[in-house]
Amino acid sequence: MESRRNPRAVVDPKVRQVGFFTSSQPDSTHQPDPIASESHPVASSISPSGNSLSPVMIPPPRHNSSDTFLLRAAAAAASAVSPSSFSYSTRRDFPDGSMTASPGRVSRASFSKPSSSLPGVGMDSMAAAKSSSVPASGLTTVSVVNMPPGLSEKESDQKKNSKPLKEKTTKAERRALQEAQRAAKAAAKAEGGKAPLVSSGSVASTNVKAAKPAKPSSQKNDVAVAAPGPSEKKGGQTEKDRKKDAPHPRMQYDDESRVVKAKRRAVVKQTEAKNRVELFRHLPQYEHGTQLPDLETKFFQLDPMHPAVYKVGLQYLSGDISGGNARCIAMLQAFQEVVKDYSTPSEKTLNRDMTAKISSYVSFLIECRPLSVSMGNAIRFVKNRIAKLPITLSESEAKAALQSDIERFINEKIIMADTVIVKHAVTKIRDGDVLLTYGSPTAVEMVLLHAHELKKKFRVLVVDSRPKLEGQLLLRRLIKRGISCTYTHINAVSYIMHEVTKVFLGASSVLSNGTVYSRVGTACVAMVASAFRVPVLVCCEAYKFHERVQLDSICSNELGDPNAISKVHGREDINYLDGLTNNANLQFLNLMYDATPSDYISMIITDYGMVPPTSVPVIVREYQKEHSLV
């Protein structure tokens, strides 16, 4: 830490000029010593094993970044990181419960407590920091592998550090984060503009922390926001460009400059649909069916792409794999292949290079189809595991550990979870029940089949809707097993709801306000069911839970192929809209998901048991805790 404090002393005024760290500054001035002494043992105990290269003290997770290019990083970091590294080390202490160690930190903790429940958040952001800061530094390697260093480096960098962060931070925090990134950039620019990117990731992640105490005093925050403005303007242009290049999982597609840049580096050249619905400009909408042949021809040009990932991506694109679990498992298995075939390039460390690789694969998969929440959680898990690989492991050991970790995730979080859900849900099915289900949820299908095996007497109503007609597949499978079924379409749901005794639904994700994010139409079914006083049970694995909140189905959604709506499959007589698809007055909206308000849901069946929708945030928190401790 001393070595760091030196440059900081030099840069100190700059940090102040940036003005953002007002809240944490007092802290750092008050108690640099306890922190230093605190993080010293930790850092020093590990760093010798990792790198003999640098005398610079780096906290453990970041410590992986200490390779050839650490000096650069250190130089850049020194400018802006000082508060960040500081807060980082504090954060590390939280899980240990050693919060009482220093008075300064205690006051800090108590300060930030009101803004959010600390342990959970600390854990979150810790995980985030790990998955973000490490990739951040690992990024340069990608750029070496790839193409023009500037672009690719920046894009994957941004993705990694912003993805896990964005998903879990509040708006204010996100804003703070942006400001912090800008501030860091500006500072680094002034320093000489050398690779500030690397540090920005960690700065950002840590500054989430720093920003939190500042939140109550919004005035300060405003000042901070105002301050970096000019300094950024003078230098940050190219930096900004590169930063914005990043494909973000929840990128807002109404920002034209971003879209143009994202397109420039996209592997999958999707053609934008021409005729789009005004309300959904913030979501990507592409002409479907044009990319596949294009991608196929490109296969040999995409040398860094692992064939397994490539295959999965194509399957997403063509729709061969759909459903949250199937997509997630396919992706994880592809990653297993990746790990198996991986060999660390010389002069790289496994952790960093692998995370970078995974990130580039993930961005490819996003281009093929936006990530589902389940996949996002799984990716977070994988990155977390990579980041936590002990440096002492040999490459083959590390690979084996990773593979078994992924295997374990698939088995525990998906397959075992489903069996537990089935066990719970079956208890809710009685003889004589009439169960309604919508679409083709895998968990519900397992429940029904299991109940049938238990010789329960019940009937199933399969409700389906255009354009996917997934219900027909479910219908076929149920009938094959000898379950008596009734099939209908979603419009008729109020006609048949009279006879229904329970509604079983699946979910793509359950958000922490209890909203169930699921196949479009689920909300309709749940609404009608609750209007008819029929209990609605949602089966969802806990790994699909997410701390995001959502009130409507418009802010975040996925758009399917609009042409699937104008053409009715198998009904040639319905051709009213032929030849009108390019009419400027006519749009087609093919939503993929919708958000069911929690008041329609009676119960959510997960692997943790059967809970009301109000208990979702508890599970999200517990799950995250378990997740980061594993």
Added chain:
Amino acid sequence: MPDVQSMVLEFVNKLRKRKIEGSQATARCTVELLRSVISHHRVPHANQASALIDAVKAVGAQLVAANPVELAVGNVVRRAAVAGLDLLDASDDDEDVNGKGIGYPAMSAAVVAAAARSTLRPPSLQTLLEGTPESATAPYTSSSGADSESKTADKSSITRKLKHDVIEGVNQLIHEIAGCHEQIAEQAVEHIHQNEVILTLGSSRTVLEFLCAAKEKKRSFRVFVAEGAPRYQGHLLAKELVARGLQTTVITDSAVFAMISRVNMVIIGAHAVMANGGVIGPVGVNMAALAAKKHAVPFVVLAGSHKLCPLYPHNPEVLLNELRSPSELLDFGEFSDCLDFGTGSGSPLLQVVNPTFDYVPPSLVSLFITDTGGHNPSYMYRLIADYYSADDLVM
């Protein structure tokens, strides 16, 4: 008059095979048929009016039986009978009452059930049964002016005159049915504001005219059309809206709930409006109405007066519904092994439900717009009482 009989039969066949669809088309055809029935009817010397009415009702009963779900048929038959009933007062015979009494057994069970309901209005029935001629309908017919007019008419007025009057009344009815679109559309600008987002469902000419009328008055607004599987009439509506230059977005039916939060108003065309203010509309309407209620979006129903039905519904989702062919939902080829084609191999594993209509309870409806203006659901019973005589609830 074999020609009239054959016309009736032909129309009954069409109704039975569902060749005529849409309440407006059916209503118009029915009235035109009734007009020719009346004009060809040989009127006996005594008891002219009641004989006419009986003839109309006999044909009406056939038509209703042919398609009991198409309530518009019954509605216009009743309306035509009202035209005759106005004249009935003029020719005051006790026999006409008897004639009606004889008519009852011929009615279908449903109609008799409806008859039982009319006992809720004792004065009318009592006067009817007691045969007090001064009567029957006066308090319940809207056209009390015409009533008195016909009363003043000479009792011994020639048959031609009477028939002429009835046909005149029926012509008026035809005119009304034909003109209801314009009447309703005229009110469009009062209900649609600039930049409005409107959701509609199914294909209704009334809705089309309504939206286009607002468009012609230079309102600019956007329309979301739910496609209305499995008949996809939404596609048809979208096509016509686009042809008239309206900003149209087609959505799947499942996205109705997702989109309703961004919609300012739901406008649908009714298949029939019941006396309690409930609406029978294209399938899927109830879902949209529930979603609209949840998001406090006004749910507006457009209905011409021929759609106002004097019956109070009981379990209308089932009893006033019609199941269409499963082939619209499932490809028989794919599921041929599971479907029971009536060959009867025990109980089939797979059943397919494909209803045509949906019932929206009055509590979910915000407003009715009819050709006489806007009304609350709770007021519909009164509006209906204006159009129909209590006696005609039974045909």
